[in-house]
Amino acid sequence: MPSSAAIIIIGNEILSGKVKDENFHFLASELRKLGVALRFAATVPDEVEEIARVIRECSEKCDFVFTSGGVGPTHDDVTMKGIAMAFGLKTVPNEEMRDKIARHCGFEPSEIVLRMAELPEGARLLQVDGMNFPPVLVKNVYVFPGIPEFLRKKFDAIKERFRGEPYHSRLFYLNQDECYIAEALASVAGEFTDVEIGSYPKVGEKEFKVLVSLESRNDGALKGASERLLALLPPGIVVRVS
């Protein structure tokens, strides 16, 4: 079985539309390239109980859970408390994290700032060369900051641990709308059950009206489904295949 994953975006600023999240799409694309099946994503407020509820659910269902946000030093950063509650753990001071925070601040940090070093029992700091604050792992939950630049750097540093069997895909660009292709797609989808077939109408695109995507971990099935689709589609409808 391929690995499965969930993403949890944490932050009132995302739900209120004040900040546009960029981390979901980055992680989703990267996980796909790594061959990991992303099953679910959620965006939740900065509330301990709500974070705990979603973490618990995702951690049970998926191999990997990735969180973004809520790990800074301010009062609204409650991700670690939420993760601790999800697993019935206490948070305890992590000495290594305290040292890193003190070095970062450049002065003796206040008690409030040092709450950043309170991690769920058993949390591991994933060592990455030359990185001030490494990603934190609690059971199967990988904890990332919400700042996109930092999240990307940290994810890139550890992503090879998630790599699995790759997906193969083929894209068909069509010049008619979905009314004309629904039957062909349903027929191919019914016959090739290990090929995932998606159909995406695009507005305002000159070259094509619908993009059809065939994707599978089984390259032979993908080839068979592609040939069948080309045979079933109305003539002249395919603009391009890639």
Place this chain on the structure above:
Amino acid sequence: MPSSAAIIIIGNEILSGKVKDENFHFLASELRKLGVALRFAATVPDEVEEIARVIRECSEKCDFVFTSGGVGPTHDDVTMKGIAMAFGLKTVPNEEMRDKIARHCGFEPSEIVLRMAELPEGARLLQVDGMNFPPVLVKNVYVFPGIPEFLRKKFDAIKERFRGEPYHSRLFYLNQDECYIAEALASVAGEFTDVEIGSYPKVGEKEFKVLVSLESRNDGALKGASERLLALLPPGIVVRVS
């Protein structure tokens, strides 16, 4: 109590990173402007059971649920089935929708295409002048297509029905990082409990390092909290207030 909402983005193409969702951020921003509190958002695959599970959860907890995607004529469009299952309803042919589909296709649509007209029992088509396919309402679930241009047009047409008491906000641009302001923020957050205070570090921004947002439906509380914050922050740290 202000109205609450949840957003459910439906589609394998979003989870696989093939298509970048634009609808969540659009809806989140619009709901905020309308004074609606967005409590939760999820992205789920094109799977009836999974759609049903999340719809049921959100419909119970929130006043309004908005879905995006999965309403076209192809085999992977299963949103209506998911909504029906969430509420233990059957799907039944909707004559009005059948007529609209036939007009849109321009020829006698196939049985597969006509599955688009199978709606959960009791579904209402929200009449909007000059719109081919109106938004569909099932209990408190507003069903929108995934194509951003269509979703926006449909949402704009019905958004006034969601308008409530507005939020007031003030933004503080600061030239020091969060270590320096965490105590002041915690103090103001503790004193003014009906003011929501967020702190957002920004990388690669020349003018400021952190944006602090104060927001409330109570304008008086917002003014009080803003004055208190300015008094508590270290001198010279505020670049701009808006």
